[in-house]
Amino acid sequence: MNFFSMDERTLIGLGIILYCLAFAYGLGYLIKTRKHRKLSMLSLVIGGFALQTLGLYLRGMDLGRCPLGNPFEKVQFVVWSAILLYLVIGPAFRMSLLGFFSSGLAAVLGALSLFLESWDQSYLRAESATNGWVETHAALAVFSYGIFGILALTSLMYLLQNYGLKQKRITGLFPILPSIVQLDQMNRRLLMMGVAVLTISFAVGAVYYRTHLSDVQSAKLITTVALWLAYTIVLLLHRTNRLASKKFALSCVILFVLALISLWPVTTSGRVEPESTSMQP
């Protein structure tokens, strides 16, 4: 499906370029003036988000389902979810600098998925993938990755602020980062939200998979359950005051890196050999 003679991959690519521009502009402005340009950054991120949404929508229309079949689509959906979350929570919690970090994450992951063409191989729809329960399960699971992505960013901001305060740094990025307390509260809320969404995703998936046990891919199940368990343990430890401040933030960053790595077994185990549906022109 084309939009003004542009295919969905081109639209997604243009969206990623806008994320890259937002990050580069934000970085340049920060280095030059030690200030953060909110409105220009937000405009570029919104532009990128609109193009990416359109690209994903067109691909979904082509596939006739939510585009979550290969690593490219999954990474794009994670990026899309993270940016959506930023657009919701950034202004609400006056975390404008989160836009800078979110655009950075979107630029890196988005560009990586675009350059690695092997990630966007054609695939054949598995029969189960057309089931509404399975589609909702997959969409929610990947959305939770987006939440964990934003959590990793706010945790990174926490670590930077903590480092700046401990090392008595007052220049550059440090004075404009949100406060330690604000970031800690945000991390707690995002972690609860991420675990809740991933739990709901499991519950929704169980509706289908409990009657179709043969469709369950063990590598995918083990990886996602391990990830859910790890995030839940971190949440419980934090709630019971046994994992706080720097260690809590560090755990959230490490877990997101593991979550990204886990996308690989989740994707490869679910891959069905291609027949005719080609994603690459």
Add this chain to the structure above:
Amino acid sequence: MNGKNNRGKIFLQGVSHQTAPLEIREQLALSREQVESLYQYLRNSVELKECLVLNTCNRIEIYGLAEGSVGQDWFLEQFEQFNHLKTAWFADFGYWKNDLETIRHIFEVAAGLDSQRIGETEIFGQVKDSYAVGVQKKTVGPVLHKVLQKGFQAAKWARTNTAISRGQVSLGNVAVDLARRIFGHLKSSRILVAGMGEVGEMTVKALISRGVKNITVANRSPEKAVNLASEFGGRAIPFAECPNILADMDIVITSTAARKWIFTRKMIEKASKLRPDKPLFLIDLAVPRDIEREAGDLPGVYLYNLDDLSEIANANLKIRKNEVATCRKTLSKKAERLWKSLNGD
């Protein structure tokens, strides 16, 4: 002009933040009683005709007028027996100045050019107070009197005619900025103020102006604690209670004259464990320090001392660098004029 006429030799032996780190300065710092003893000791020196002790948290300087060709060796030898003055450290971390250099130095000190926060005005009051003590003790004679009076005039000129104090960031505002980086809004922050000095008061006032309401004051003198508490609209507690309420506090400001730590790492670790999800901001304005340095290594604990705050406040120094150079040049000319007049030229 050699300063060795019948008037005698003007000299200065000092240690300041320019030459010694906080760890050394806090061990050299003299209590009020020790300054008293030092004056008594100085009076016994046969060669000394006049003297003045300037003792602040950033410097200890002894100005004098002596007969004969006295030098740093003479000074160190003279004060070797004075228990409270670690003369060896004066040799290692201090500076010795003679005649014109001494006058230049006191002019720059009074004008705030030698301060940690260049252009600050508190030092002017501290020099004046030290001068008043010297006059009262009759250790300041006609020569030091003239030097000091001219120094005050030069300092006033510098403040009025140059921009050295312009764009000055107060330590109170630096502390507020740091507190906001830790807590965001400060309205619900709880503050413990242990002891009170000029900078401490400035910091508390800056925090109050940003909405802080919950203030607890502790002082060795219960009466002073009650007075300060009523001034800030807070409550007073006995000094010994401080470690027990640490866990309920968000910001702790200390500026006591204690010679030992009033908050050890152990005390802060214990308090921190009772509030693992809340950070603790410790502002140690005392010299010698009130809070064990290692407490700053604890997670969720942010410890800043006087040097840290001053360094931050001085961050905009570059902007005033040209102004400082101009000011220094003019003060030097004024010092030379005075030196000539003292020598009868």
